[in-house]
Amino acid sequence: MSLHGESEVLLTPAEVASLFRVDPKTVTRWAKAGKLSSIRTLGGHRRYKESEVRALLGAASEEAHPEK
Numbered sequence: 001m002s003l004h005g006e007s008e009v010l011l012t013p014a015e016v017a018s019l020f021r022v023d024p025k026t027v028t029r030w031a032k033a034g035k036l037s038s039i040r041t042l043g044g045h046r047r048y049k050e051s052e053v054r055a056l057l058g059a060a061s062e063e064a065h066p067e068k
Contacts, residue, residue, distance in 0.1 A: 010039065010047035019057055 013024040020027070031038040031046060036056060038046040
């Protein structure tokens with residue numbers, strides 16, 4: 001059985017870190033703490049769903065710049 005749907009874009013820790021302007025190790029700590037879910041590749045590397053990262057980035061942006 002095959003799934004016919006759009007595949008999710010996955011980001012590397014470095015790409016996520018660049019979006020948040022933090023160190024890639026910070027992104028890994030967030031994943032370990034459960035703040036961000038990750039997917040493991042066959043080689044054991046972490047990948048992050050772009051949609052989840054963008055949602056978290058939007059939430060962080062709203063907290064930093066609340067509307068009056």
